């Protein structure tokens with residue numbers, strides 16, 4: 001029987017199966033049905049997605065991210081941070097605390113902050129013009145993955161599964177969009193919950209979602225923007241933990257977007273491919 005070795009990681013409760021193909025001719029023989037079965041929480045390992053690590057000629061590694069439905073997803077912020085943690089902790093890494101990787105044809109940079117025991121990912125810049133204000137409380141933007149952001153008065157009472165699914169596959173049909181609900185608490189601390197496209201339920205955290213929430217909150221906060229670049233930081237509290245999003249903002253562009261949070265290995269194993 002064909003067996004695949006894996007590690008299991010999570011980033012604030014957003015959990016992933018890590019498969020390292022670098023020493024196996026850089027190929028994968030896993031089908032999308034098998035990926036979907038591996039992610040099943042009762043009949044498989046259980047995960048929100050799969051991170052396949054490949055070698056790269058231009059970066060330290062190449063990441064292929066699959067959602068729990070078994071299909072290739074767009075950028076996964078927490079998954080990328082877990083892949084960074086996995087590669088930095090691999091025996092062939094010689095004390096480096098930062099690296100580059102390619103994902104969907106884009107080069108990213110990330111690393112480890114030892115004093116906080118956290119892993120970070122630098123995301124692509126976002127043009128302010130590409131953050132769409134749909135009405136007073138709804139926004140849409142792309143932070144590597146598409147995200148709808150809705151401000152709500154009480155995050156605890158939102159039916160994330162039902163409303164998230166309607167927005168994800170109704171409003172954004174046919175490709176869908178991740179959907180985030182958020183409530184302001186104190187300055188620069190926001191509570192958020194995410195319905196994830198491709199996982200098709202609420203996950204315990206979402207990195208590109210936390211980033212989307214932080215960028216929209218900044219825009220919300222700065223209706224009269226000053227014409228200078230200022231450093232900004234938000235803590236996004238999600239059900240599985242808190243993610244920090246730091247960036248520099250001007251009137252036109254949000255740059256140096258850094259997503260910071262935990263990335264933890266929880267177990268290793270092997271899975272029979274049937």
Ligand SMILES: N[C@@H](CCC[C@H](N)C(=O)O)C(=O)O
Nearest residue numbers: 073074076077078206207208
């Ligand atoms: N959990 C992710 C988001 C993953 C991408 C998404 N489900 C999609 O393909 O739209 C994150 O941490 O960013």
